Amino acid sequence: MIGFSGVAKRYPGGQEALKDVTFSLQAGELAFVTGASGAGKSTLLKLIPAIERPSAGSVVVNGQNVGALKRAALPYLRRHLGLVFQDHKLLYDRSVYDNVMLPLSFGSLAPRDAARRVRAALDKVGLLGRERANPIQLSGGEQQRLAIARAVVNRPTVLIADEPTANLDEDSAAKILDILLSFNQVGVTLLVATHDQALVARHGRRVLRLEAGRLAAA
């Protein structure tokens, strides 16, 4: 499903974010990516949807070497991935409903089916009934749930979440994690980056621990 082989990432300034990272994740598996700030967690996650390209090695997602994909092929790769960003990346000039509808507007789903999917996704994250609200009116936890609804509306096979519980209180963080885990329980491969060791310990799942760009535990 996801395979990293000898992956290194060096940024133009010369900073080496990842060094010789090798691991694989099977379909339906769940793993946490942990490490201190600057350990390379976000860079690792960005390599999967080809937001960043590896400087060396290969990243294979669903059988495709994403590092070798041409720019024109990237949208089709990304439509099969659900991405939850640390800063949500919501559009604050659009309603909750329109934010979730956004990924479906690129695809070929009929408008009626798309509307049904949006409502289902909002229902799953507990935001049904808030469709007309503006994201700015939502709390931090609700905004993150909205971001999850947007990430899953395309029914992705892989869900990637970068620090989804950062800046959230304990209850909100637990709720977010429960929602993410519920997707994993129905077969979605889940990769969650977090620096919250307690959270990881509580769930006792596979951990990819990064230290200064190297994989210390996989």
Add this chain to the structure above:
Amino acid sequence: MRTWARQHREAFARALRRLAAQRAATLLNALAIGVALALPAGGYALLSGLKAVAQRTSFEPQVSVFLKPGAVRAELEPRLRADERIAAWRFVSRDQALAELRGTEGLSDVIAALERNPLPDSFVLTARQRGAGELDALAASLRGLPGVAHVQVDSAWAARLAAIAYTARLALAALAIVLGAGLVAITFNTIRLQILTQREEIEVSQLLGATDAFVRRPFFYLGALQGLAGGLVALAILAAGLAVLNQGVREIAQAYGSSFRLAFLAPAESVLVVGTSAVLGWLGSLISVSRHLR
């Protein structure tokens, strides 16, 4: 195919919404484009009007053939009839010429003072070809005919008119090119600002799987719609300008016993102005999008 059409419909609707959301900026842009396009369109309308005047006033270059005293008209007529370069001709006797001159305002007293008619018999010819070279060649061959004293051809006038018309057309074309480039620049800048304003939305869309075509499409529609609006404003400015100008033209024309007016563009020409404006708007957005959305 249905998805493609739906996405185009949605992109078009999004472009319309963006134009409507920024009404003041949209109106000012349309006005700037309209003014830029109204100048060459107005110049074209004026040239067309002058051309119509020239045609109505029968400005065909004519050749006057003056006969020697005692020359016989009948000897020349068969030669003129046989010459294929001559479209029409008429004989003007010396008495007829004097009578016409006498009828000319301000000359009747001068003519009355003459002791005898000094005018010769003449033929007034209309040539088939109107070029200066053809007229000169015709005049040269007429000079060689027996009984011909003098041939007067207005080829210089024809050449001057042709040169003026050519220069005016060139100036108009240059003006249209410069102002067309201005239109492209206006659209380029508008789209650049739009891209900057929507940078976040574009980035998020690309991260979530939007293709380049999907992201760019609304900007193309935006540019074309802005050009279209500018073209319509140009036609409105032109109509208003001609209405004002025609008040003065009417008075001048009436003094010459004419009902001449400067005409508005033909429907096909109006469509061409609006269509060209839309295409130039699209071109401006294409350049801007190619430069700012990589």
